[in-house]
Amino acid sequence: MASLALAGCSSEGSSGDKDGKTTISFIHWRGEDVEVFNELIAKFEEENPEIKVDMTAYPSEQYQSTAQTLLRDGTTGDVFVSMPGSQFEIIQKAGFFEDLSGEEFVSNFNESLLEVGQSEGKQYALPYQLVFNQPIYNAGIFEELGLEPPTDWEGFLALCETLKENGYTPIAFPGADIGPGQFMNAMMMNNATDEEVFTKLVNGEVKLTDEWWVKTLSQFKELNDKEYFQDNALGTKHDGAIALVGQEKAAMLATGSYAMANIKSHKEDVKLNLLAPITVSESEAKYEGIHTTTFMLAVNSKSEKQEQAKAFIEFLSKPENASVYANKTGQHLTVNDVNYESEVLKDTVHWMDKNTRFQPRYLIPNADVEKAVVGSIQDVLSGTDPAEAAKKAQQIVDQNLN
Incomplete structure (x- = not known):
């Protein structure tokens, strides 16, 4: 309104x-x-x-x-x-x-x-x-702590731990609205490098219970269990997450480049840049980030x-x-x-x-399936086991197939 x-x-x-x-x-x-x-x-x-x-x-x-x-x-x-x-x-x-x-x-x-x-x-x-749907980071905080964008999953976890040890929330995550649907893109881009994966999902050729999605959900769980998201992440809306980064309480925002102007409205001289979590080893990584037109x-x-x-x-x-x-x-x-x-x-x-991939979520051709995929992330952050959350979401995919 x-x-x-x-x-x-x-x-x-x-x-x-x-x-x-x-x-x-x-x-x-x-x-x-x-x-x-x-x-x-x-x-x-x-x-x-x-x-x-x-x-x-x-x-x-x-x-x-x-x-x-x-x-x-x-x-x-x-x-x-x-x-x-x-x-x-x-x-x-x-x-x-x-x-x-x-x-x-x-x-x-x-x-x-x-x-x-x-x-x-x-x-x-x-x-x-042209939007980059991947985390924004406070470059000033990274410089202060001698941090660089990591090139593998272990490096990303180590980065988050360093930020946490120094009193920062590593990742401001707006779980109440757009966070799950945005952060999922960078989190899965190298776990399922086939750009047709969601077309194949709605055609019944692959499943959410396969390793690529269960692994992605497990990595979401790992970030949550290690307290790399802010308290009550599922109750935080995008404006609230932006404020955490703008006030320099959080070092990263798990949405995309379109939020940069709003972050700078909180602190005009804040230095910002972009990174994407690499969820595999450096040698296995195909994509560096996510873009959307x-x-x-x-x-x-x-x-x-x-x-x-x-x-x-x-x-x-x-x-x-x-x-x-x-x-x-x-x-x-x-x-x-x-x-x-x-x-x-x-x-x-x-x-x-850079070698960026078009946002996978936007390539889900069925709105009900899209909701199920995003919902499985919210389920995991609410405490559901990743394999069980994937199974629940796959049931909705199967219903749409039938």
């Missing part, structure tokens, strides 16, 4: 015409970006005086569950965003994406990063953000304002406008020729050249 209030508008009836202008509805889930979007929308409206943009930002979980319903009659979400994976699949099957394949502004994006918005050779959505811009196929909607996406994809968004939100983008000026983005831009 706070996000809705920040947006300063309602989506209801927002696609109508007012004062001789065509009003388009823009809906998304990033309430923390409302301020910079307001700035960009004001510039867009100045350059396009015949178009007005009404924006509504929904809480992330609400948006994920209701976006397709909002889009149904075409009056809301002339421009909307989609998450990759199961949400993209649901909206695509419902026919709410307008095909953008032939639009000139598609060339403003890095072609190699657009695949997740494609289906059957058509470009239905354009990923705007997300916040996928799209046009509602049911909209009567498609040309105006496309004009807004074209505006957002121009390098000068994308640079404003990137630097004010602390986000790397998929747009070509973005000028990264903020210290955080400069410090982490080298991750674009």
Whole structure:
């Protein structure tokens, strides 16, 4: 509700015409970006005086569950965003994406990063953000203690122990909301290096009771048993975990690069960087980290304002406008020729050249299976044996197979 209030508008009836202008509805889930979007929308409206943009930002979980319903009659979400994976699949099957394949502004994006918005050779959505879904760490604390990002599992455990011995919570873990679904990606990336593993899971070719997932759950248990997460991790939401890192009570945040700007809002001069836990030996490690191309811009196929909607996406994809968004939100983008000026983005831009894997969780094509996978992590942190938690989750997978 706070996000809705920040947006300063309602989506209801927002696609109508007012004062001789065509009003388009823009809906998304990033309430923390409302301020910079307001700035960009004001510039867009100045350059396009015949178009007005009404924006509504929904809480992330609400948006994920209701976006397709909002889009149904075409009056809301002339421009909307989609998450990759199961949400993209649901909206695509419902026919709410307008095909953008032939639009000139598609060339403003890095072609190699657009695949997740494609289906059957058509470009239905354009990923705007390039996110690294792996822990953020306080580089100042690491320097103070002489620590470097480890290259194997034993090294990661030793790192956490050193942080704990020096009075820091090693990992701020928002277990009440996004933590399990985010941290799982880096935790499993080298335990199951096959990028088709979740497709094979829903096809019955592999199981959660196999070694790759039981091992991942066991490593979650090990971190929890050694008290490397904060107290009441399952009761901590993302904002609370961010505050622990921002106040320098915790040394790492188990979510992703998109939280850097919020951490710096607590302490502007904090030095931040990224790492991913390597859960195998150094010689066995294939991937260095996790990336996601997300916040996928799209046009509602049911909209009567498609040309105006496309004009807004074209505006957002121009390098000068994308640079404003990137630097004010602390986000790397998929747009070509973005000028990264903020210290955080400069410090982490080298991750674009590392061997990172696309976020595995977003490749789970079934929403019920995704919930079961994430839920098994929460079960383990609640005290369930990893093998038993995997068995419980596999039963839900089997039900969906049947």
